[in-house]
Amino acid sequence: MKKTVKRIVSMVLVFVLVFSALTIIPGDVLHSWYASAAELITGEASAEETFEAGDYTYSLINEYANVKIVSYKGSDAELVIPKKLDGKTVTAIGDKAFQGMSFITSVILPDTIETIGGSAFNGCSNMESINLGNSLKIIGSWAFYNCTSLTALTTPGALTLSLRLKPSSCTRE
Numbered sequence: 001m002k003k004t005v006k007r008i009v010s011m012v013l014v015f016v017l018v019f020s021a022l023t024i025i026p027g028d029v030l031h032s033w034y035a036s037a038a039e040l041i042t043g044e045a046s047a048e049e050t051f052e053a054g055d056y057t058y059s060l061i062n063e064y065a066n067v068k069i070v071s072y073k074g075s076d077a078e079l080v081i082p083k084k085l086d087g088k089t090v091t092a093i094g095d096k097a098f099q100g101m102s103f104i105t106s107v108i109l110p111d112t113i114e115t116i117g118g119s120a121f122n123g124c125s126n127m128e129s130i131n132l133g134n135s136l137k138i139i140g141s142w143a144f145y146n147c148t149s150l151t152a153l154t155t156p157g158a159l160t161l162s163l164r165l166k167p168s169s170c171t172r173e
Contacts, residue, residue, distance in 0.1 A: 055073050056073075061092060068091070070097055078108075092116075095140065
């Protein structure tokens with residue numbers, strides 16, 4: 001009987017110690033552990049957690065210091081992507097974020113954007129120009145596919161690319 005009581009008391013103490021230690025771990029670390037464990041158990045990646053700021057939906061990246069725009073619900077023809085959303089730096093445009101938004105005629109990216117995802121502006125058929133900013137490193141596949149009106153792609157400094165596009169292709173002169 002005494003051994004059973006000792007075992008129960010020791011299990012309760014272990015339980016209390018383990019869970020009291022978890023209270024000092026930051027919430028974002030626990031969240032990433034939980035997501036990793038869930039992915040291992042189910043074999044599926046968890047859906048990205050998204051947030052809204054104005055007309056933009058974004059997800060957190062780079063240990064939650066930066067954000068990626070994943071969609072847009074506004075109607076601005078001349079789109080100026082903000083440098084920050086909810087105080088966090090915008091560093092990426094996600095895959096298909098602006099896909100099919102034919103009302104967009106021009107885009108200005110801030111100098112904080114490093115990545116444009118695949119098909120990000122696919123089907124923006126009335127987009128005539130885009131200013132890429134200073135930090136851009138990666139442009140995903142088909143990012144400007146079916147941007148049939150795109151004639152000016154401005155990069156940092158004096159370099160400006162002139163494009164001649166066919167309805168279903170992107171070619172450079």
